[in-house]
Amino acid sequence: MGFFLETMFGGLMAGMLYSLVALGFVLIFKASGVFNFAQGAMVLFAALAMARFAEWLPAYAGISSPVLANLLAFALAAGVMFLVAWLIEMLVLRHLVNQEGATLLMATLGITYFLDGLGQSIFGSDIYKIDVGMPKEPLMLFQSVFEGGIMINQEDLVAAVIAAALVALLSVFFQKTSTGRALRAVADDHQAAQSIGIPLNHIWVIVWCVAGVVALVAGMIWGSKLGVQFSLSTVALRALPVVILGGLTSVPGAIIGGLIIGVGEKLSEVFLGPYVGGGIEIWFAYVLALGFLLFRPQGLFGEKIIDRV
Numbered sequence: 001m002g003f004f005l006e007t008m009f010g011g012l013m014a015g016m017l018y019s020l021v022a023l024g025f026v027l028i029f030k031a032s033g034v035f036n037f038a039q040g041a042m043v044l045f046a047a048l049a050m051a052r053f054a055e056w057l058p059a060y061a062g063i064s065s066p067v068l069a070n071l072l073a074f075a076l077a078a079g080v081m082f083l084v085a086w087l088i089e090m091l092v093l094r095h096l097v098n099q100e101g102a103t104l105l106m107a108t109l110g111i112t113y114f115l116d117g118l119g120q121s122i123f124g125s126d127i128y129k130i131d132v133g134m135p136k137e138p139l140m141l142f143q144s145v146f147e148g149g150i151m152i153n154q155e156d157l158v159a160a161v162i163a164a165a166l167v168a169l170l171s172v173f174f175q176k177t178s179t180g181r182a183l184r185a186v187a188d189d190h191q192a193a194q195s196i197g198i199p200l201n202h203i204w205v206i207v208w209c210v211a212g213v214v215a216l217v218a219g220m221i222w223g224s225k226l227g228v229q230f231s232l233s234t235v236a237l238r239a240l241p242v243v244i245l246g247g248l249t250s251v252p253g254a255i256i257g258g259l260i261i262g263v264g265e266k267l268s269e270v271f272l273g274p275y276v277g278g279g280i281e282i283w284f285a286y287v288l289a290l291g292f293l294l295f296r297p298q299g300l301f302g303e304k305i306i307d308r309v
Helices: 002-032 039-060 066-091 101-123 154-176 178-188 190-195 200-226 230-246 251-276 280-295
Strands: 138-141 150-153
Touching: 002 039, 002 150, 002 154, 002 178, 002 200, 002 230, 002 251, 039 066, 039 101, 039 200, 039 230, 066 200, 101 230, 138 154, 150 154, 154 178, 154 200, 154 251, 178 190, 178 200, 190 200, 200 230, 230 251, 230 280, 251 280
Parallel strands: none
Antiparallel strands: 138 150
């Protein structure tokens, strides 16, 4: 029982990190109605910015405190992501208002490759580290209850708490604020939202800024765990089954979908892996997502679209 709980807790913490990346997809889709393929590139770009700023500040600004350097690096990286969001809206999205979804989709693909190249041109293409002081040593819990106790990775635990807090904050933002309701209105119908006075350009800047901050937090956490390198942009691919499972229009769906995927991956690898030759953790989420696409394409919490002709 202890081993089962240990595996499940590990899956839940991994699932919260998946939810954090998936949240970026949901935010953009809710505001523009398009799937943002640039989310992975945004995670990489934000992580590169923070890693390099944290390295440059002590070297060139004489900041000796690691905590202060990390806080300033985070603030500067957030400012960079705000600038990126504003430029994306001004140079790309503003000219594509009321265009077909496929047009917007291709635009995000172009943004993906541009950010990948720009990030490595400005910040470099080596492997960098982000050290924000998250504890690395595992914790042994419930030793008096289960033989050997339950081992919990402290870094994963802290990362999961940060991700959960951000997800909860954004859920409140969408449900309880006028800006959040305006975002949902824009997602439903661009022209109708404009006709009642909702400034579409401002809304898109806001949502891309929020998605940029989410990408920064995700990049900081994943960069701390894996190092900041080009392959970090592929983390977004791990979040694709999450948004398919939870629904592209649902913030709670991103949370529940991430938890299901995280737990399912860990449990299937441990308990089913020996019978199928291992490696099930790599493809389990995609097989589950394929099943949902076949039988419930809107996901668990997504809105079912009905077209009247």
